[in-house]
Amino acid sequence: METSLSPQPTILPGGTHASIEFQNVHLGFSEGEILRGVTFSARDRETVILLGETGTGKTLLLKLAAGLLRPDSGDIRVLGKKISGVSEKELLEIRRQIGFVFQEGALFDSLSVSENVSYRLHEDHVSEEEIQPRVQEVLRFVELEHTMDMLPSELSGGMRRRVSIARALITRPPIVLYDSPTAGLDPITSQTIITLILRLRDVYGVTALLATHRLQDGFALANFQFDPQTKKVRRDSSPAESQAAPTRFLVLRDGKIYFEGTPDELLNSRDPYLQRFLI
Amino acid sequence: MADTPTQAAPKEARDPEVPSVSEVVQELAKIAVLKVQNYAKLSFRAVANFATAPRYLDDTLQQMDDIGVGSLPIVLLSGFFIGAVMVLQTGAQFERFGQASLTGDVVSLALVRELGPTITGLLVAGRCSSGIASELGSMLVTEQVDAMRAMGTDPSRKLVTPRVLASLVTLPLLTTISVFVGLLGGMVASVFSLRINAVTFWQRAIAILQFSDIMQGFSKTMVFALILSTVGCYQGLNVSGGTQGVGRATTQAVVVSSVLIIVSDTFLTKLGLFLADRLF
Numbered sequence: 001m002e003t004s005l006s007p008q009p010t011i012l013p014g015g016t017h018a019s020i021e022f023q024n025v026h027l028g029f030s031e032g033e034i035l036r037g038v039t040f041s042a043r044d045r046e047t048v049i050l051l052g053e054t055g056t057g058k059t060l061l062l063k064l065a066a067g068l069l070r071p072d073s074g075d076i077r078v079l080g081k082k083i084s085g086v087s088e089k090e091l092l093e094i095r096r097q098i099g100f101v102f103q104e105g106a107l108f109d110s111l112s113v114s115e116n117v118s119y120r121l122h123e124d125h126v127s128e129e130e131i132q133p134r135v136q137e138v139l140r141f142v143e144l145e146h147t148m149d150m151l152p153s154e155l156s157g158g159m160r161r162r163v164s165i166a167r168a169l170i171t172r173p174p175i176v177l178y179d180s181p182t183a184g185l186d187p188i189t190s191q192t193i194i195t196l197i198l199r200l201r202d203v204y205g206v207t208a209l210l211a212t213h214r215l216q217d218g219f220a221l222a223n224f225q226f227d228p229q230t231k232k233v234r235r236d237s238s239p240a241e242s243q244a245a246p247t248r249f250l251v252l253r254d255g256k257i258y259f260e261g262t263p264d265e266l267l268n269s270r271d272p273y274l275q276r277f278l279i
Numbered sequence: 280m281a282d283t284p285t286q287a288a289p290k291e292a293r294d295p296e297v298p299s300v301s302e303v304v305q306e307l308a309k310i311a312v313l314k315v316q317n318y319a320k321l322s323f324r325a326v327a328n329f330a331t332a333p334r335y336l337d338d339t340l341q342q343m344d345d346i347g348v349g350s351l352p353i354v355l356l357s358g359f360f361i362g363a364v365m366v367l368q369t370g371a372q373f374e375r376f377g378q379a380s381l382t383g384d385v386v387s388l389a390l391v392r393e394l395g396p397t398i399t400g401l402l403v404a405g406r407c408s409s410g411i412a413s414e415l416g417s418m419l420v421t422e423q424v425d426a427m428r429a430m431g432t433d434p435s436r437k438l439v440t441p442r443v444l445a446s447l448v449t450l451p452l453l454t455t456i457s458v459f460v461g462l463l464g465g466m467v468a469s470v471f472s473l474r475i476n477a478v479t480f481w482q483r484a485i486a487i488l489q490f491s492d493i494m495q496g497f498s499k500t501m502v503f504a505l506i507l508s509t510v511g512c513y514q515g516l517n518v519s520g521g522t523q524g525v526g527r528a529t530t531q532a533v534v535v536s537s538v539l540i541i542v543s544d545t546f547l548t549k550l551g552l553f554l555a556d557r558l559f
Binding site: 092093095108119 | 422423425428432
């Protein structure tokens with residue numbers, strides 16, 4: 001008999017493990033079923049872009065992957081552990097392996113930036129001597145070291161998202177979930193956020209699910225690389241780099257995966273619905 | 280024959296989408312039972328969390344400051360004047376029978392057994408239950424509660440238990456202060472209005488009290504503290520409908536906790552009198 005937390009990672013073609021795996025997941029609310037049998041997997045170091053119209057369930061998929069919601073039926077595995085049907089106590093442990101960047105940042109408004117970022121370390125009773133340099137390091141990573149003592153209300157929308165990324169990054173989780181990280185931001189700030197996501201992927205090698213309306217975010221992640229040596233973003237990654245940290249698109253429609261494929265496959269698709277995203 | 284309009288069957292004429300009255304009642308009953316069940320689960324978990332780690336002492340102290348120290352001015356002010364009004368109302372009746380000195384007895388018993396716990400409970404419910412509901416509701420709609428869960432923190436431990444524990448500790452203290460200040464107010468009123476000696480008033484007020492009276496008042500404050508904190512937390516953590524929902528939850532928290540305090544007071548009084556007869 002299968003135990004709920006027994007590590008049973010799915011081996012994908014090519015011998016890589018699935019970091020996140022959805023099997024025929026259904027989820028509905030009083031207004032009807034939103035997800036109707038979603039099946040997909042994200043392998044180690046892969047970035048999966050979730051595209052779809054508003055209300056198609058992109059955020060729900062992220063919350064399901066983090067165990068914040070429970071599916072009505074179907075299986076969800078994260079890092080080989082089945083998270084659907086386990087107790088909240090067990091989920092709290094699994095969630096420590098996941099960083100979650102919420103759409104509006106979801107920073108604790110009564111805590112300063114440094115307290116927000118160090119929140120999880122305080123929960124883990126890490127010593128103050130260790131917390132301080134780690135907070136400085138991640139805030140330097142998102143270029144907001146000067147905001148340490150500020151309150152979230154004093155930050156701009158883009159800065160709040162960057163602090164949220166820093167907060168998700170503080171424990172170096174192997175998986176990061178981004179919920180529309182560029183929604184409502186100007187193009188320059190959006191680019192800054194995407195560059196940060198690129199750096200996270202190429203420096204720390206995280207597996208990511210990214211929900212977005214903006215196709216250009218997905219293509220930027222597919223076509224650009226962050227070079228840790230030169231600390232610059234460059235275009236046209238080598239085949240080896242693309243293989244190591246691939247980007248894949250999932251398009252949601254009517255509660256199901258309507259399209260799943262590489263950026264090139266999406267770009268060359270003749271499907272009228274997908275064409276609407278490309279205009 | 281079947282085609283004639285007068286023979287259209289009533290069942291066919293009814294829109295199948297429109298639920299019957301019994302279905303609506305059944306659905307409402309289910310929702311009500313579900314709410315009670317969820318409230319009971321939240322309250323049980325909040326109390327059960329006392330026994331196991333992690334405990335959030337800093338948050339508890341902060342809540343004690345907010346609920347206890349923050350409520351002190353209104354409790355002091357209202358306590359003093361309630362005591363004074365009690366003396367003015369009862370003293371006038373006792374004077375008719377030449378028993379004005381009994382005023383101290385009556386005011387003391389009423390404050391310790393009934394008015395102190397209930398008025399303090401209602402005042403703190405009005406101030407803190409609404410505050411808890413709006414704070415937690417705002418956190419919920421801005422996804423701060425989800426963020427907390429996503430970072431491996433149990434919101435019932437971090438948000439609910441400290442508020443419940445802080446209420447359980449501070450409400451009895453606030454009630455004690457309220458009763459004391461109420462007796463002071465009564466004493467001032469009796470001296471200036473009824474011309475009763477302050478020492479006489481105070482001696483009678485103390486002498487009439489028995490252990491069962493104090494226990495009755497104390498047990499009420501514990502139940503009221505549990506009600507006002509858990510109702511506030513439940514309403515806050517079950518907000519739906521954005522910021523408008525937060526406003527609704529805040530109002531609901533005050534209304535529900537106040538009604539529950541008054542209703543439970545009746546049963547607790549009956550229970551207290553029964554136990555006082557049997558045990559003391």
